[in-house]
Amino acid sequence: MSVITVSQLNNYIKRYFDNNVHLQKVWIKGEISNFKKHYTGHLYLTLKDENSVLKAIMFKGSTSTLKFNPDNGMKVIACGKVAVFERDGQYQLYIESMIPDGVGELHIAYEQLKEKLEKEGLFATSHKKEIPKYPARIGVITSPTGAAIRDILNVLKRRYTLCDIIIYPAQVQGVGAGDTIVKGIETFNKLNSVDVIIAGRGGGSIEDLWAFNEEKVAYAIYNSKIPIISAVGHETDFTIADFVADLRAPTPSAGAELAVPSTDEISQNLLKTKVRLISLLKNFTVLKKSQLNSLLKRPVLSDYKSALNGKKQHLDDISNSLIEIYKKITSDKKTHLLKQMSKLEALNPISVIKRGFSYAQVNGKVVKSVNDVKSGDKIKITVTDGEITAIAD
Numbered sequence: 001m002s003v004i005t006v007s008q009l010n011n012y013i014k015r016y017f018d019n020n021v022h023l024q025k026v027w028i029k030g031e032i033s034n035f036k037k038h039y040t041g042h043l044y045l046t047l048k049d050e051n052s053v054l055k056a057i058m059f060k061g062s063t064s065t066l067k068f069n070p071d072n073g074m075k076v077i078a079c080g081k082v083a084v085f086e087r088d089g090q091y092q093l094y095i096e097s098m099i100p101d102g103v104g105e106l107h108i109a110y111e112q113l114k115e116k117l118e119k120e121g122l123f124a125t126s127h128k129k130e131i132p133k134y135p136a137r138i139g140v141i142t143s144p145t146g147a148a149i150r151d152i153l154n155v156l157k158r159r160y161t162l163c164d165i166i167i168y169p170a171q172v173q174g175v176g177a178g179d180t181i182v183k184g185i186e187t188f189n190k191l192n193s194v195d196v197i198i199a200g201r202g203g204g205s206i207e208d209l210w211a212f213n214e215e216k217v218a219y220a221i222y223n224s225k226i227p228i229i230s231a232v233g234h235e236t237d238f239t240i241a242d243f244v245a246d247l248r249a250p251t252p253s254a255g256a257e258l259a260v261p262s263t264d265e266i267s268q269n270l271l272k273t274k275v276r277l278i279s280l281l282k283n284f285t286v287l288k289k290s291q292l293n294s295l296l297k298r299p300v301l302s303d304y305k306s307a308l309n310g311k312k313q314h315l316d317d318i319s320n321s322l323i324e325i326y327k328k329i330t331s332d333k334k335t336h337l338l339k340q341m342s343k344l345e346a347l348n349p350i351s352v353i354k355r356g357f358s359y360a361q362v363n364g365k366v367v368k369s370v371n372d373v374k375s376g377d378k379i380k381i382t383v384t385d386g387e388i389t390a391i392a393d
Contacts, residue, residue: 006089014084017091023082028093029101030054035072043070047078047093056080058095066096067214068109075101081189106206110213113240117215122222128246129227131259132195137164138259139194139226140195141184144169146251148202148231155256160263166194172201177211182220189225197224200231200239221245231255358383362392 004012015271017023030047037043041060046053054076070076080095098111129142133240137157142148156165169182171177181199188194199221211217212232221244230245231252241246249255301311360367361380367373373392381388 007086010086011086012276013089013091014086017082018083025079026082026093027077027079028054029077031072032072032074034060043095045070047076049060050329054093054192055090056093056095056261058098061323062096067113067210068100068105070098074108075105083224101135102364106210110206113215113218114243115211117218117240117244122218125244127222131227131247133261135163135195135260137166137194138304139166139168139184139188139197141168141170141181141188141197142201142252146172146202148172151251151253152198152200152231152256155253156260160260161259162263163260172203172211174210174211176215178214181211181217183218185224192226194226196259197226197228198231198249198252199228199245200249200255201233202251202252203234203237209233209237209239212241214240217241229255229259250265253335270311 011210020052028047030049031046032045033053035043036045036047038251041063043058043063045056045058046168047056048054055328058080077100078093078095078098080093080097082091082093084091100106109185121127140149140152142152144159148237156163166188168187170180172181185197185199188197195327201212203209206213209232218240221230221241227246229247229249230239230241231249231254232239233251235250249258256272358381360373361382362373365372367379373379377392379390380393381390
């Protein structure tokens with residue numbers, strides 16, 4: 001007979017569980033009981049149904065994924081690994097993630113998170129940013145293949161053609177949807193590439209819309225430096241994102257309408273402004289003209305006008321005198337200039353040549369004396385109508 005210790009048996013069973021691939025990741029639904037949150041942050045609980053119970057633990061590192069506050073009596077779906085706690089010889093579920101099971105539980109989780117975030121000030125009106133009236137670029141975070149993006153694009157193209165539209169393709173339903181929405185918000189903020197963000201999707205059940213009820217999405221909207229319009233579901237659907245967003249739109253189409261003005265409305269407003277300005281200008285002109293006429297009729301201004309006319313006549317006389325002086329000075333200067341020009345003309349060598357004289361040059365130098373010329377020198381003689389070349393003898 002082979003005898004083993006308790007520890008050996010527990011270790012054997014533990015290794016058996018650890019090597020069973022079917023127990024490495026299981027989804028289990030049940031009702032929470034014996035719930036306890038340890039000071040370390042770990043959660044201890046029991047999952048039960050009508051016939052059985054299962055001990056479970058969720059370590060602090062995994063609790064950050066929770067979208068609700070677990071409590072006794074709540075029905076949940078837990079995902080994790082089944083393993084043996086070797087010391088006690090008990091198998092238990094090591095929970096990695098946990099979600100409420102059923103619409104009722106989702107509503108409880110929704111109300112819990114809503115109450116928490118409201119206390120933290122995420123819904124405060126004072127924190128909400130103003131939506132720009134005339135955005136140059138609009139960011140849209142939604143599914144690139146859903147009806148919501150088509151509705152948003154149709155409205156934007158119809159109402160306001162003066163802006164660029166940048167789409168961040170996001171998963172808006174299912175596991176991981178909240179992460180892609182957060183990533184879209186963070187990307188637009190990091191690049192600072194848009195003036196306003198529309199985040200949304202079409203209508204659906206509370207399960208379908210749950211990504212917009214996640215705490216991480218709420219904080220991403222709250223921390224965004226760019227204004228965000230939530231455009232989720234139908235008019236009766238309210239998500240956590242709606243409460244945190246700077247502006248809530250009942251539908252994706254309404255979100256697009258709230259994001260931009262209408263081009264037609266802008267044109268009409270400009271026309272009305274133009275008409276109003278023209279009317280104001282006319283009224284202003286009439287008023288000022290009337291005020292001016294009243295001022296001109298005052299005695300003090302009449303005397304001033306007479307004095308002004310006298311000064312004007314005196315100014316005209318001075319002006320005429322200056323003109324005559326200018327004419328005389330100009331005439332004298334012209335006569336003097338002509339005399340000087342006549343003298344210069346008389347001294348001009350060309351003028352002398354024209355009177356029958358000529359001048360000679362040797363090697364570019366003017367001949368002034370017979371001593372300037374040697375036998376055999378080439379002499380250039382300039383006359384009135386040309387040049388003559390000669391050789392000195």
